[in-house]
Amino acid sequence: MKIDFLNLKQANTRFENDIRDAIGRVIDSGRYVLGEETLSFEREFAEYCGVEHCIGVANGLDALHMILRAYGIGEGDEVIVPSNTFIATWLAVSQAGACVVPVEPDGLTCNIDPQKIEAAITPRTRAIMPVHLYGQPADMDPINAIARRHGLRVIEDAAQAHGARYHGRRTGGLGDAAGFSFYPGKNLGALGDGGAITTNDAALAATLRKLRNYGSEVKYHHDLRGVNSRLDDMQSAVLRVKLRHLDEENRQRAALAQAYTEALAPAPLHLPTVLKGTEPVWHLFVVQTPCRDGLQIFLSEQGIGTLVHYPIANHRQRAYADQTWPDLPIASRLQSQVLSLPFATYLSAHDVQTVAAAVLEYFRRTDGTRTANRAAGVDHHL
Numbered sequence: 109m110k111i112d113f114l115n116l117k118q119a120n121t122r123f124e125n126d127i128r129d130a131i132g133r134v135i136d137s138g139r140y141v142l143g144e145e146t147l148s149f150e151r152e153f154a155e156y157c158g159v160e161h162c163i164g165v166a167n168g169l170d171a172l173h174m175i176l177r178a179y180g181i182g183e184g185d186e187v188i189v190p191s192n193t194f195i196a197t198w199l200a201v202s203q204a205g206a207c208v209v210p211v212e213p214d215g216l217t218c219n220i221d222p223q224k225i226e227a228a229i230t231p232r233t234r235a236i237m238p239v240h241l242y243g244q245p246a247d248m249d250p251i252n253a254i255a256r257r258h259g260l261r262v263i264e265d266a267a268q269a270h271g272a273r274y275h276g277r278r279t280g281g282l283g284d285a286a287g288f289s290f291y292p293g294k295n296l297g298a299l300g301d302g303g304a305i306t307t308n309d310a311a312l313a314a315t316l317r318k319l320r321n322y323g324s325e326v327k328y329h330h331d332l333r334g335v336n337s338r339l340d341d342m343q344s345a346v347l348r349v350k351l352r353h354l355d356e357e358n359r360q361r362a363a364l365a366q367a368y369t370e371a372l373a374p375a376p377l378h379l380p381t382v383l384k385g386t387e388p389v390w391h392l393f394v395v396q397t398p399c400r401d402g403l404q405i406f407l408s409e410q411g412i413g414t415l416v417h418y419p420i421a422n423h424r425q426r427a428y429a430d431q432t433w434p435d436l437p438i439a440s441r442l443q444s445q446v447l448s449l450p451f452a453t454y455l456s457a458h459d460v461q462t463v464a465a466a467v468l469e470y471f472r473r474t475d476g477t478r479t480a481n482r483a484a485g486v487d488h489h490l
């Protein structure tokens with residue numbers, strides 16, 4: 109039996125009729141950009157996140173980049189980011205013209221380690237951009253306390269954490285502003301690109317509404333040298349359908365994560381660590397093992413698809429090769445040890461058992477090989 113890492117068509121099947129109706133409504137409306145569907149989605153998503161304002165934009169990278177721009181963060185400024193994240197977090201800072209200052213994660217949660225942030229602050233630091241990686245909320249209380257002490261902005265990268273809670277409060281409202289992505293594979297995914305900014309800062313929201321629309325609020329009056337980065341009505345209509353089911357889907361994800369955690373307990377793996385006081389939304393289920401490559405090949409031979417998030421640490425990417433970076437041993441280790449198991453709301457309990465059984469079988473076999481080699485005097489490192 110084959111189990112994909114994630115099959116998007118299958119993931120959207122349960123919404124298919126409602127999505128077709130919603131798209132039909134947009135076609136009939138004749139309004140395709142900044143129309144009723146987008147206004148309604150912005151209202152509904154703001155309410156969902158527990159914030160005052162939501163601004164729909166073209167994608168998650170633009171969301172993060174535009175927040176920085178709206179705060180006037182750019183040339184000559186520094187922004188603290190996790191060393192371990194999807195590269196878009198870094199690119200948003202670079203695109204704004206500011207300098208990326210990576211801070212290592214806690215090796216267990218994989219999220220930025222608040223204890224390492226203060227050492228990275230300089231007179232040029234303007235903001236901290238924590239990421240709620242894999243759907244696990246970053247430890248926001250200490251991060252906000254540090255930011256307050258040093259007069260810094262806190263910008264959440266919430267692209268993987270729609271609906272996650274930190275001490276009862278949803279991501280998107282845990283800092284000064286947050287960037288979301290609605291890329292199809294995210295927990296709240298469109299049928300194309302999409303993104304949003306959430307904030308309680310009314311002045312910031314007003315600037316962003318202009319910035320995303322050629323710097324204009326009133327047609328043909330341009331207050332800023334803005335960009336064109338809008339969430340369109342077709343995607344908004346799809347997202348409105350899926351938003352109504354987001355909590356239910358996140359609960360299914362939590363149940364799958366629980367099932368994986370129980371079934372994989374006997375395996376010599378590092379399983380995901382959940383920070384106290386948080387409710388993750390399990391965008392990914394990421395295990396860590398020094399035998400990652402062997403395990404991935406074995407699972408693939410059994411018809412089980414996995415992915416690596418992410419195989420090359422950002423500071424080792426060619427895009428950032430023109431700078432010298434400090435030693436980032438945790439990010440460097442994670443790139444070779446993390447493995448994301450199949451994870452989708454359509455997976456059955458039986459699918460999870462199948463994957464877990466294959467993982468256990470891999471370790472049973474390699475352990476056997478190790479023992480045999482040891483007996484034969486072969487020095488064998490996995």
Ligand SMILES: *Cc1c(COP(=O)(O)O)cnc(C)c1O
Binds near residue numbers: 169265289
């Ligand atoms: C997906 C993602 C982004 C970028 O979102 P796009 O919509 O693809 O531009 C940013 N940060 C993280 C952590 C992501 O996972």
